[in-house]
Amino acid sequence: MTEPVSIDLLARLQPLKSIGGEGLRELLPRCRMHAFARASDPFSATHWSGQVVYLVRGQLLVSMQDGASRVLVGGYDLAAVPVARGGKIPIRSKAITDVELLSLEEDTLDIVVTWNQLVPSGEIALGGADQTDWRMMSGMFALDNLTVGAFASLPPANIQRLLDKFKRVPAKRGETIIKQGDPGDYYYLIESGRCKVSRLVAGSPVQLAELKEGNAFGEEALVAETVRNATVTMSTDGMLLRLSKEDFDQLLLAPLLLKVTGEEAARKVAAGATWIDVRFPAEYQSDGYPGAINIPLNDIRQASAALDPAKEYIVYCQTGRRSSAAAFLLSQRGLQAALLDGGMRARAGAMESVK
DSSP states (O other): OOOOOOHHHHTTSTTGGGTOHHHHHHHGGGOEEEEEOTTOOHHHHSOOTTEEEEEEESEEEEEOTTSOEEEEETTSGGGGSOSEETTBOOSEEEESSOEEEEEEEHHHHHHHHHHHHHSTTSEEEOTTSOEEEGGGOSSTTSHHHHHTSGGGGSOHHHHHHHHHHOEEEEEOTTOEEEOTTSBOOEEEEEEESOEEEEEEETTEEEEEEEEOTTOEESHHHHHHTSBOSSEEEESSOEEEEEEEHHHHIIIIIHHHOEEEOHHHHHHHHHTTOEEEEOSOHHHHHHHOOTTOEEOOGGGHHHHGGGSOTTSEEEEEOSSSHHHHHHHHHHHHTTOEEEEETTHHHHHHHHHHHTO
16 A cells, blocks of 8 residues: 655655745645566666655665665655656666655655745844744745746846845735835735726726735736836735845846847747737737737736746747836746747847848
8 A cells, every 4th residue: 555645754854854834735636656567677667757755664675877786665764855856866676565756746846945045044134124934935935936927947046135125014904005006116926915906998997806815916017118008906904025126127027027039039939839829819910920829918817827837938029128027927826938029029020120
């Protein structure tokens, strides 16, 4: 019978034991157990590329690439470190008894360990305020955000600087955080509480969405360098994490917003990438690129869930202003999105110049 994955089991393994209980709890659904019968070779029967693999039960004879052979016993010291990790995979193995192996994606583990080491106690003092434990935050620093969202794409050097720059701001129910038509000044993450997003349509407010812990807002005006296109009001009391436009540009926007020229974009599309036109449908129908899909900027958040994370997307509009915001929003959500630098206008000008 396969041993269930538990926090106690993970806490016996290196380097997982350094992460702490809350971090291990989030890792649980990412772990997989594999059972192999006596006399089998687990490392020829299964493809382990990109995985960290541990022996958790039974006895296993492994022969490594350096010629060394050893017998590992699940639950003892030698088995507390990975049997396989990255390119270090046994060239042969033999199960002396029935064995069980635990696997976990190496990138997931590496990201979590990186954050854990940069914030050793799990506590972050944001903007000189009281410390908060990032492992207890169900939104911003949840494992899904660290491994898929905006923070997964950050260079490690940016992480500590980013944490230092966030300011914790308490917010009351009914408080307006950003107002439609105001200039963009801050980027926000919701540590706790909920917000509602509304927009004036024909003079009357229309609710567009509700945001919860871990959601971000305010980035569109910062990326596109325009005014706020909606109002965000607190639905409950809560705590926000606020980042200035200058720090947002340097620490989040620059690493996440990939720009490509028209020539580079054409090569990528020829190789399988897909155009996304973020203009209004009437604009797209007038002169959209062949094969493009039309997702207006105001629909990009909701539509991102239907896009394929394995595909590459080239985002465009007329000038690059709307598409820069869309490309950033898609990148935040872990999608491979690049911005057509300068938009359709720049690409058309470049094509004219080579005629």
